[in-house]
Amino acid sequence: MPTIPPSLYKSRPVYPGLSWIAGARRHLITADGEGALAVLELLNSADQETRNRAILLYTPGGSKQLGHGAKLAPLLPGACHEFPSIETLLFRLNVELTRANMSTRLYATGTEGFMGQVIALAQGHGVNPLSVKTEHRGSLARRVQCVHCKGFMDGVTTSIVACSHCGISLFVRDHYSRRLGAFQGVIVNAEVAEEIPAAEELYP
Amino acid sequence: MIHAHDIRVRVTAIEEVAPRTKRFRLQAVDSSHLPQFAGGAHITVALGDDDGALRNPYTLSGSPQDRVGYEITVLRAADSRGGSAFLHEQVVLGQEVSISAPINLFPINALGRRHVLLAGGIGITPFMPITEQLIDLSQKFELHYAMRSDGAAPYETLLRSRLGHRLHVYRSDLRERINLESLLEGQPLGTHLYVCGPERLIDGAINAGKALGWPGENIHFERFAGPPPGDPFEVRLAKSSKAIAVGQHQTLLEALERAGVEPPSLCRGGACGQCEIPVIKADGELLHYDHFLSEEARSSGRSIMTCVSRFKGRELVLDF
Numbered sequence: 001m002p003t004i005p006p007s008l009y010k011s012r013p014v015y016p017g018l019s020w021i022a023g024a025r026r027h028l029i030t031a032d033g034e035g036a037l038a039v040l041e042l043l044n045s046a047d048q049e050t051r052n053r054a055i056l057l058y059t060p061g062g063s064k065q066l067g068h069g070a071k072l073a074p075l076l077p078g079a080c081h082e083f084p085s086i087e088t089l090l091f092r093l094n095v096e097l098t099r100a101n102m103s104t105r106l107y108a109t110g111t112e113g114f115m116g117q118v119i120a121l122a123q124g125h126g127v128n129p130l131s132v133k134t135e136h137r138g139s140l141a142r143r144v145q146c147v148h149c150k151g152f153m154d155g156v157t158t159s160i161v162a163c164s165h166c167g168i169s170l171f172v173r174d175h176y177s178r179r180l181g182a183f184q185g186v187i188v189n190a191e192v193a194e195e196i197p198a199a200e201e202l203y204p
Numbered sequence: 205m206i207h208a209h210d211i212r213v214r215v216t217a218i219e220e221v222a223p224r225t226k227r228f229r230l231q232a233v234d235s236s237h238l239p240q241f242a243g244g245a246h247i248t249v250a251l252g253d254d255d256g257a258l259r260n261p262y263t264l265s266g267s268p269q270d271r272v273g274y275e276i277t278v279l280r281a282a283d284s285r286g287g288s289a290f291l292h293e294q295v296v297l298g299q300e301v302s303i304s305a306p307i308n309l310f311p312i313n314a315l316g317r318r319h320v321l322l323a324g325g326i327g328i329t330p331f332m333p334i335t336e337q338l339i340d341l342s343q344k345f346e347l348h349y350a351m352r353s354d355g356a357a358p359y360e361t362l363l364r365s366r367l368g369h370r371l372h373v374y375r376s377d378l379r380e381r382i383n384l385e386s387l388l389e390g391q392p393l394g395t396h397l398y399v400c401g402p403e404r405l406i407d408g409a410i411n412a413g414k415a416l417g418w419p420g421e422n423i424h425f426e427r428f429a430g431p432p433p434g435d436p437f438e439v440r441l442a443k444s445s446k447a448i449a450v451g452q453h454q455t456l457l458e459a460l461e462r463a464g465v466e467p468p469s470l471c472r473g474g475a476c477g478q479c480e481i482p483v484i485k486a487d488g489e490l491l492h493y494d495h496f497l498s499e500e501a502r503s504s505g506r507s508i509m510t511c512v513s514r515f516k517g518r519e520l521v522l523d524f
């Protein structure tokens with residue numbers, strides 16, 4: 001499994017892994033793709049009472065054909081909600097957070113781009129990013145914002161990528177914005193636009 | 205000991221605001237504006253006849269809008285090592301003292317959605333500027349104020365008119381107790397809790413928060429237990445090769461400051477970790493009174509928090 005290499009950038013979040021938060025009255029768990037496997041482990045480690053307090057919002061993303069959702073549903077009868085996309089999941093999460101109180105705790109697992117968006121949304125509800133339990137699973141693909149046109153791209157796996165909005169060739173920096181939940185893409189070789197180095201697959 | 209960054213101020217008003225509790229107003233000797241502060245900040249006041257051998261932290265209880273004078277509200281502590289007794293009995297109107305610039309280790313969280321403030325007795329002081337600020341910022345908040353009896357603690361009347369229904373008073377003479385669990389239960393997401401008061405209240409609030417699954421990031425507290433007095437002892441400094449005597453009512457930190465070696469410090473209450481100094485040799489017992497070092501760190505004896513902790517034994521050598 002690919003793991004996230006340590007970064008020199010302080011802005012780069014760390015993902016220490018999922019574990020149950022004692023005392024919480026409600027566990028609001030969010031996952032995309034392979035994050036389902038982290039949730040499975042978490043649920044298997046819990047007693048019935050803890051599970052009764054959990055609700056899962058899941059979107060399969062690139063793992064759709066693996067059918068993880070079907071393994072999770074029986075563990076959380078009535079509390080396992082599957083969504084077709086990250087956007088639809090976040091819409092529901094927003095509703096849940098609006099209703100939540102301080103004894104509701106948030107968990108996020110899956111790709112970095114997904115966790116970043118969950119955390120950014122929660123921050124808007126006054127949740128400190130450090131109080132969200134996180135675990136990275138699956139692809140190292142990055143969510144990138146083009147600093148020039150401000151457009152977002154999901155699932156970027158290469159060091160250099162053409163912006164899907166404005167077409168500029170972008171170098172994917174290690175600089176991460178917590179507010180946006182995205183890495184910065186900055187124009188490659190700004191002096192000579194024709195000399196663009198080959199893109200390397202860095203974030204499989 | 206006068207520090208380079210100290211501000212010389214004059215006491216321009218002294219008022220008894222509750223039994224054994226006095227408010228002091230301090231204005232710059234040269235009539236200049238004082239540095240701005242936010243609610244929760246404290247200053248260090250140099251005390252004692254002996255050129256300020258003692259330096260005590262006091263929370264600023266006045267208005268952050270007031271640039272002309274600072275106010276501190278001081279309870280005459282029964283077991284005072286001299287700080288509050290000096291302020292209460294020796295300091296007179298017009299007297300000059302030295303203070304540090306404000307330091308804030310208890311600020312309100314600007315991203316908070318709601319603020320629950322919890323004060324016990326004299327622990328009300330940081331909430332005077334904080335409530336003013338929260339009102340200015342149109343933030344949602346409530347203040348819970350525990351006291352012994354009516355009039356036993358300062359500013360109740362002022363707070364009633366300022367806060368109205370947002371103030372909740374609990375009097376222990378009427379057997380009114382704050383039920384911390386029910387206070388914290390059901391608070392909306394994004395709530396922050398701030399506690400200032402006796403240890404019991406702080407520990408109770410932390411435990412109630414934990415029991416309800418609150419994130420530690422949303423619980424803030426300020427302990428104001430002063431450093432305990434103890435037997436005098438001597439300390440040797442390896443780097444600056446000095447031998448320094450620490451008096452009975454003096455802290456190790458104050459003794460180092462007096463010797464002119466400029467040790468680090470911030471909260472002066474054993475909480476922030478800033479004043480930690482490595483121990484080279486301790487032939488005797490380190491008396492740790494801080495809230496900063498872990499159990500392991502304490503028993504390893506590798507360092508000491510100079511603002512509150514002491515030593516008992518033959519020889520103490522610090523890496524400083």
Ligand code: FES
Binds near residue numbers: 470473494510
């Ligand atoms: S100055 Fe903060 S712990 Fe000593």
